[in-house]
Amino acid sequence: MAGTIRKEILKVVLRETNEKEEKKKEAEAPSKLDTSNSTGGFVAVSTDIMKYTSVYPDKPELNVILADEPAPWKNLLYYFEIYVKDADFKGKIAIGFTLALFLMNIEPWWEDLIAGHESSHGVLYSGDEDTGSTFLSGDVIGAGINYSTNEFFFCKNGELVHSVPNNLSNRGLYPTIAVLSQHEEMHVNFGQKPFAFNLKDFEARERRKQQQKIEEISLSPQVTYSLIRSYLLHSGYEDTFNSFDVVPSSPITDEQTNTLNHRSTLRQLIMNGNVDGAFAKVHEWYPQIVEVGSQLCIYLLHYYGCYKFELIFKLAYEMPLEVLANAVNAFVLSTDPHMEEAKDCLHSPLERLLKQLTACKRYEGEDFLVEKEFSKRD
Amino acid sequence: MSLFLLEIRQLAEIEAMAASKKLITREEWEKKLSDVKIRKEDMNKLVMNFLVTEGYVEAAEKFRMESGTEPDIDLATITDRMAVKKAVQSGNVEDAIEKVNDLNPEILDTNPQLFFHLQQQRLIELIRNGKVEEALEFAQEELAPRGEENQSFLEELERTVALLAFEDVSNCPVGELLDISQRLKTASEVNAAILTSQSHEKDPKLPSLLKMLLCAQNQLDEKAAYPRVNDLSTATLEDPAV
Known part of the structure; x- marks a missing residue:
């Protein structure tokens, strides 16, 4: 024995x-929107500026574009922002995260984004219509994932405005922008520039909450x-x-x-x-x-x-x-x-x-x- | 609330796999564990930190000799701290106050709440010993003036004096003040204050690391099925439920 x-x-x-474990190459963090991973109509003016022009000028349609990489998930938080340069007077913009392959199946009408419906494919937020707080030209909109609380959170002009439980996988969630209009221009920021939202403070608060959670364990x-x-x-x-x-x-x-x-x-x-x-x-x-x-x-x-x-x-x-x-x-x-x-x-x-x-x-x-x-x- | 969630009807098989929790086998996880090197020196520091903070002075001295780990405070001060703690736990509050002042007079000078709680404990001990007149006099002269300065002190004083209104303390709504647990609570507060005055954490590191482990495992449960430790005492790995 x-x-x-x-x-x-x-x-x-x-x-x-x-036996040293094989180190798998981690996916890069998102750095730009990917016109090849979209429903069409998007034109990249530069790596951070995106214009959308509808192919059907008389009929607004839903179009969606994803980032080039999924959000890295081995962190406490992930966050990105868009600056709405031109929202178009008929326009509607939503921001959030979706699983990559949904584009294969998407139906091209805004009505298919069902409010409050549980989905295993993604979450998009387009403001609070009850208070008339939709996204307009000049707004800075942010979307993030809080991995410690398993929530998506959304910001407008530097303020936290909404959060929703994340019932999806933490992997393979792509930053996503959806538009329902004819003309839009937006500048996307994946962290290359300072955010309007104070992410550092938010992270510090979340870490304190985490510490409190630890201390509460008996x-x-x-x-x-x-x-x-x-x-x-x-x-x-x-x-x-x-x-x-x-x-x-x-x-x-x-x-x-x-x-x-x-x-x-x-x-x-x-x-x-x-x-x-x-x-x-x-x-x-x-x-x-x-x-x-x-x-x-x-x-x-x-x-x-x-x-x-x-x-x-x-x-x-x-x-x-x-x-x-x-x-x-x-x-x-x-x-x-x-x-x-x-x-x-x-x-x-x-x-x-x-x-x-x-x-x-x-x-x-x-x-x-x-x-x-x-x-x-x- | 216009919260839009994408509803897609046909789910690609590959996507379903991506969305499911990752399964980490025991073999894979043990590889990860074998990549982690914990230094003996760090474990020894954790043990010494525990012995010092919890007041195992003799064990700390022996451990210093056997492991070569130096404590981060003078071991002689542990003996003094334990003497204070013991005095409060056995109800000798005057003795405890004297010992604290011998150790460092600033502790009580800069911590009015602690001083009030020690005086409150002294009042409780007088009541416990049936010294009613002495208790009333002490409450009026020593505690009432502090109660006037601080609303929460006043409320605590009123609760304590309420003990005098009951001949049978078992019927008293504040009877728990006479429990040994109240002494332990006060002793713990004094212990923490002395440690803080010595620039030492009031709690040992190890319990918070164990809590951190429980929390980290709960968090990882959301993302993966992996071998977890459920019994901390044995640290046995249990296979993930597939």
Whole structure:
């Protein structure tokens, strides 16, 4: 059993070293409206100025144009604006987000944009008709996605005017402009110029709300206590463990107590630079580890990426003492029958939680580091 | 409200896939986890921060010796802080006030709310011990003047004095003031004030990181199905429900 776990430890370690995840190229952020991705009638005057002229001058029709790329979704917010240079006196403009392929199926009449109807394809906003607040020449209109609250939000002349739940996918949402008229001119801003809406303040407010949401989560003090306890036990900090563990939350077996004492001794020997003394103790206490065929030393190699056997023992003496101490600790833990999996030997629950937190944050596109948290004040 | 949502009748198959939640397999997620390196030094700092903030002075000293992690405040001050906390928790409020002033007289000078709450706790202890006359005199001389300056103090004083109107406190609507939890609340407030005066956070970092994890997982749930941790104590990864 223990031998299997040690082999598993090696596999995990070697995989950590060798298998670097393929970095998929992230899509670029939107930078311009794409006339090829539209229902026609749009002419790009420049990368940020778009004119629309109806092909049926006597009959207003719905026409739609999308940005060249979808909104990046690994952020807290995404936002873009248009400046309505000419709204046309009969005109109606809507702004929002749609999934790319809807253009294949769109029916060309404004009536098909059904007010308040749930849709799995997009959301467009054209102002509040009840108050007569539609979009006119000279207006700056903005549309955004708040990924933390899962909402679309809309702005007019720098003010937040409306928000609506986002029931769509967060991926593949293209900034979209729709017009129902004969002539329009608009300037689009994907962040190349300052926005009329104060996005920085809005983001700061959203982050504060997020922080408040975090603080409102209730967490039993027992959870923190047991994580500290298991970390001290896992790392072999025996004196701290005994001092901290005044009221043990779970019994420790004799086997665990033995390895705790041994691991504490081995860690101290190594950290004091007495590697020979530590290896002698490992031979004395855990001959089964050595018999597995220098796995301990192979385990250490992943820090250096060197696989020549004759260099193994030399490396053990040259590597950082902390690394060596952690490696020896993991292998001694593998002799404990209570350790069911390799990861239990390699990483304490505390470390696994911090890895999970970092992975979640990074997946969302946030550059999260535990060490940065120490520079923050509550 | 003119909110226009596009209704498209025929949904392309590929679009349906784009709109669905991304599935991240255990293998893919474990690769991501293996790319994350958590430094031992940072974990040790988190542990030391917890021991120091929560007042485990002996454990903090041992941890300093064993791990080489230096605490960010003088460990001797933890002993003093714990003595203050203990005094409040056992009802010796005068002793606690004296200890706080020995530690740093500015703490109570610059924090009138804390000082009022300590005096209020002192009044509660007098009432608990049946010293009715002494309690009334103390309320009039020490607390009433502060109540005149601050409406919320006055309301709290009135609630506290209401304890005297009931012989049987179990029927008293403000009986919870005599609970041990009230002592703990005051002790916690003093503890936080001392930590703040030492330029130290009043809460340990680890619980807020754990809350951050719960929040981050909830947020990621909206976008993807992935192996998540449901039991924080064991940190076991559970496969995504497909």
